[in-house]
Amino acid sequence: MATATVTVSSILTTTITAASSAASASSTNNVTPQGGILEHVMPNAYSSSNPITLFIIQAGIIIILCRLLHYPLSYIGQPRVIAEVIGGIILGPSVLARIPGFKDAIFPTASIPVLNNVANLGLILFLFLIALELDVRLFTSNWRVALSVGLAGMVLPFALGVGIAYGIYHQFPSENPLNFGVFALFVGTALAITAFPVLCRILAELRLLSSSVGVTVLAAGVGNDVVGWVLLALCVALVNNASGLTALWVLLVAVGWVLFLVFAVRPVFHWVLRRTGSIQNGPTQGVVALTLLLVLTSAWFTSIIGVHAIFGGFLVGLICPHDGGFAIKLTEKIEDLVGALFLPLYFALSGLNTNLGLLDDGKTWGYVIAVIVIAFAGKIIGGTLAAKANKLVWRESLTIGVLMSCKGLVELIVLNIGLEAKILSTKTFTMFVVMALVTTFATTPIVKGLYPPWYQKKLEAWKRGEIDWDGKPLATDEASPSGSGCDLDNTKIRRLLVYLRLDSLPSLFTFISLLGEDKEEAAPSTDQPQTDNAVQSPITRSRHIEVHALRILELTERTSSVMKVTEADEFSRRDPVVNAFKTFSQLNDVAVSSSVVVAPEDAYAQTVISSASNQDSDFVLIPWSEVGSNTEDQSIPFHVSSQDRFSGRSHLDFIQHTLSKAVCNTGIFIGNGFSGIAPVEKARHTLPRRLSTISLRSGKETAHLPVTDKSHHVLLPFIGGEDDRAAFHFVLQLARSPLVTVTIAHLNWTSEAGNDEVTTVVAESSTETKEAVRTEITAQDASLLSSVQSSLPSNLVGRVNFTELSVSTGTAVSKAIELATEKVGQNPRNAGDIIIVGRRHAKFSGAASSESDMGKTIGVLGEKFVSSGLRASVLVIQAPEAK
Numbered sequence: 096m097a098t099a100t101v102t103v104s105s106i107l108t109t110t111i112t113a114a115s116s117a118a119s120a121s122s123t124n125n126v127t128p129q130g131g132i133l134e135h136v137m138p139n140a141y142s143s144s145n146p147i148t149l150f151i152i153q154a155g156i157i158i159i160l161c162r163l164l165h166y167p168l169s170y171i172g173q174p175r176v177i178a179e180v181i182g183g184i185i186l187g188p189s190v191l192a193r194i195p196g197f198k199d200a201i202f203p204t205a206s207i208p209v210l211n212n213v214a215n216l217g218l219i220l221f222l223f224l225i226a227l228e229l230d231v232r233l234f235t236s237n238w239r240v241a242l243s244v245g246l247a248g249m250v251l252p253f254a255l256g257v258g259i260a261y262g263i264y265h266q267f268p269s270e271n272p273l274n275f276g277v278f279a280l281f282v283g284t285a286l287a288i289t290a291f292p293v294l295c296r297i298l299a300e301l302r303l304l305s306s307s308v309g310v311t312v313l314a315a316g317v318g319n320d321v322v323g324w325v326l327l328a329l330c331v332a333l334v335n336n337a338s339g340l341t342a343l344w345v346l347l348v349a350v351g352w353v354l355f356l357v358f359a360v361r362p363v364f365h366w367v368l369r370r371t372g373s374i375q376n377g378p379t380q381g382v383v384a385l386t387l388l389l390v391l392t393s394a395w396f397t398s399i400i401g402v403h404a405i406f407g408g409f410l411v412g413l414i415c416p417h418d419g420g421f422a423i424k425l426t427e428k429i430e431d432l433v434g435a436l437f438l439p440l441y442f443a444l445s446g447l448n449t450n451l452g453l454l455d456d457g458k459t460w461g462y463v464i465a466v467i468v469i470a471f472a473g474k475i476i477g478g479t480l481a482a483k484a485n486k487l488v489w490r491e492s493l494t495i496g497v498l499m500s501c502k503g504l505v506e507l508i509v510l511n512i513g514l515e516a517k518i519l520s521t522k523t524f525t526m527f528v529v530m531a532l533v534t535t536f537a538t539t540p541i542v543k544g545l546y547p548p549w550y551q552k553k554l555e556a557w558k559r560g561e562i563d564w565d566g567k568p569l570a571t572d573e574a575s576p577s578g579s580g581c582d583l584d585n586t587k588i589r590r591l592l593v594y595l596r597l598d599s600l601p602s603l604f605t606f607i608s609l610l611g612e613d614k615e616e617a618a619p620s621t622d623q624p625q626t627d628n629a630v631q632s633p634i635t636r637s638r639h640i641e642v643h644a645l646r647i648l649e650l651t652e653r654t655s656s657v658m659k660v661t662e663a664d665e666f667s668r669r670d671p672v673v674n675a676f677k678t679f680s681q682l683n684d685v686a687v688s689s690s691v692v693v694a695p696e697d698a699y700a701q702t703v704i705s706s707a708s709n710q711d712s713d714f715v716l717i718p719w720s721e722v723g724s725n726t727e728d729q730s731i732p733f734h735v736s737s738q739d740r741f742s743g744r745s746h747l748d749f750i751q752h753t754l755s756k757a758v759c760n761t762g763i764f765i766g767n768g769f770s771g772i773a774p775v776e777k778a779r780h781t782l783p784r785r786l787s788t789i790s791l792r793s794g795k796e797t798a799h800l801p802v803t804d805k806s807h808h809v810l811l812p813f814i815g816g817e818d819d820r821a822a823f824h825f826v827l828q829l830a831r832s833p834l835v836t837v838t839i840a841h842l843n844w845t846s847e848a849g850n851d852e853v854t855t856v857v858a859e860s861s862t863e864t865k866e867a868v869r870t871e872i873t874a875q876d877a878s879l880l881s882s883v884q885s886s887l888p889s890n891l892v893g894r895v896n897f898t899e900l901s902v903s904t905g906t907a908v909s910k911a912i913e914l915a916t917e918k919v920g921q922n923p924r925n926a927g928d929i930i931i932v933g934r935r936h937a938k939f940s941g942a943a944s945s946e947s948d949m950g951k952t953i954g955v956l957g958e959k960f961v962s963s964g965l966r967a968s969v970l971v972i973q974a975p976e977a978k
Contacts, residue, residue, distance in 0.1 A: 185446070256287065592645060715762070803924070820933075840911075
């Protein structure tokens with residue numbers, strides 16, 4: 096019994112002990128409290144089972160810091176990668192990580208693998224986008240100059256890199272023993288490579304993409320990038336495989352994978368794209384999923400054979416077609432997530448691995464400076480000599496060399512691969528990161544100094560044979576007439592620049608047809624009897640009007656936007672808005688040319704001004720946006736209110752800047768029912784009573800009958816000044832069309848207002864003095880009216896009417912509105928009436944302080960006509976600024 100009692104007691108004791116141990120273990124290994132901060136868990140606490148909380152904090156800090164740094168750097172033309180790397184350096188051991196507890200609180204060592212995985216996934220996708228951006232056709236179409244500049248820009252820096260690698264290898268030995276040949280290969284590749292994506296953005300910002308410099312650099316950059324990635328793949332294969340035979344097998348398998356992608360996967364992939372209509376209509380969601388699956392599969396395969404995963408993603412990008420804009424449309428699907436989230440994480444990690452504190456002695460800084468000098472010298476010397484050998488001038492050649500020295504984000508990717516493969520130590524990695532930052536940072540300011548816009552214009556004129564090398568003209572054009580006399584032919588518009596917008600095509604079509612109405616019809620031939628079927632001589636023009644259509648697409652920071660710039664010639668040929676305008680102009684016997692320019696929104700005004708100057712235009716016609724913005728939606732024309740249409744800040748700035756630097760007469764056209772198409776009001780689903788039992792969607796829209804009355808009435812309130820004189824001559828050219836009738840109302844100031852009122856405008860600066868002179872009413876205005884009225888051609892006498900109104904400063908606007916109410920909009924069935932007005936008038940300068948933004952843009956009188964609710968369009972004209 097005693098024995099049994101002891102046995103039972105021992106069993107109970109053992110059980111209780113085991114239960115206590117289990118409970119203790121259970122409490123020790125308990126899951127993370129689900130209450131979070133409510134259970135006193137710090138929000139930045141890292142948990143391997145739930146790493147997302149700390150990851151969100153890390154990503155938020157990185158993205159916010161990079162954006163804040165990029166804001167000031169963007170004003171000096173620096174790419175975003177500079178801000179991202181500097182942000183990483185600030186967060187890393189060089190700055191903030193020196194604060195006790197910062198690294199453990201925000202970037203603990205255990206959390207870095209999670210951050211690294213997300214960043215590397217983004218890197219794979221980014222290399223895929225880089226390959227999409229590389230259009231091999233650019234290389235093949237310029238292969239001679241691309242091959243020479245690309246090879247010279249790689250061989251010399253590669254050789255110099257191998258030379259300095261010897262000193263770095265022995266002075267800063269790596270923690271991982273490495274063969275010097277592999278180290279030299281890596282350093283040579285790092286110094287020979289060029290950052291194609293950053294290069295595209297720099298060229299786009301400097302507007303050099305379509306120049307000889309831009310085409311040469313881009314073509315050479317394509318080949319340079321491909322060769323650089325091949326060398327880097329070779330280097331990684333050699334590092335990852337100790338045996339040379341194994342490395343050879345790795346390279347052979349990699350080559351086999353490339354051939355498999357090109358000859359097996361590519362044809363099937365392209366067949367699927369055509370089968371699904373993705374080339375014609377853009378990638379479907381299924382095609383996007385298939386493409387990403389190919390990217391990840393290729394990245395996985397190259398990773399398991401000993402080559403970095405990024406090469407797999409890069410290869411898939413190379414087999415994607417550029418036909419039909421597929422590459423651009425696919426890029427648009429994924430670029431924002433990659434650029435906004437993944438890339439900042441990756442380059443911030445580069446900064447976290449950069450410790451400027453390791454550059455702590457003169458010898459180290461000596462090597463840093465040497466690496467920077469070699470990076471510049473190798474690329475600049477090689478690229479410059481090769482470009483000069485292709486018959487470019489020295490300054491162009493030197494600019495090409497400087498651009499080829501840009502390292503940017505591609506260099507940082509290479510360096511991170513070297514650090515990851517333990518080719519570079521942390522110290523040597525930091526040295527090369529400094530080199531990458533310096534070369535990238537310096538590229539834009541050096542190019543701006545070497546190849547400024549004034550030099551580009553001079554070089555273009557010299558190549559066209561217009562000037563000699565000293566800038567002296569070789570041939571002088573005939574002096575253009577002043578336009579102050581009564582000879583109407585002298586003031587006729589011969590060359591017109593039209594800013595094309597999709598929403599303004601109807602009004603532009605009508606304007607072109609009216610300006611081109613200078614026809615001469617030959618009488619029927621008298622050599623044969625007249626019959627009903629007699630053939631008349633063809634209608635001819637005394638001289639064709641030349642119209643240049645300018646289409647501007649917005650350039651953004653997106654990769655897809657930059658890709659559009661590199662394919663601008665294709666856009667010029669295929670753009671539907673341009674082609675519609677060309678077709679209409681040809682049908683109306685108008686000589687037409689066109690160009691599509693991809694430019695940042697703040698450069699729209701300068702683009703228009705430069706085009707007008709290059710085309711030697713007599714007149715620039717700019718339609719006001721129907722939606723109040725510079726951008727446009729080509730698929731759905733959204734309705735906006737009048738207030739929104741005329742208050743868009745970006746559009747107002749564009750118009751103001753264009754007018755402030757105008758090089759010829761410029762007109763701002765604000766359409767309202769012109770060309771017979773009434774403004775579209777917001778649709779309301781209402782049913783007429785007689786159809787109240789019919790469904791809204793069951794009825795058919797009534798067909799719009801053709802406009803039978805194609806006439807237009809034009810009203811010109813003439814006050815005086817240079818702008819009004821320019822408007823006066825424009826109206827007389829419109830009057831040549833038999834479809835146009837004109838009323839010219841001379842607003843004559845009464846004696847109590849007095850001409851001395853003009854003298855009350857106090858000019859406090861030279862600019863204000865010029866403005867007063869240009870808008871002052873002079874005897875020239877009265878003589879112009881009287882001389883034209885007395886010598887009006889017979890074909891215009893019945894259609895051009897002159898009238899005179901006596902006004903004062905206080906009544907001028909109201910009387911002008913009353914006159915417009917009487918003269919325009921009286922025939923609701925015609926093709927639309929126009930009020931044409933000069934922009935600047937000294938009589939209204941006293942009210943300048945109370946002007947709205949719209950009034951400051953198109954003038955006080957122009958704004959009053961627009962806001963008056965009249966059924967007429969308004970054209971505001973400004974004469975060119977004084978030289």
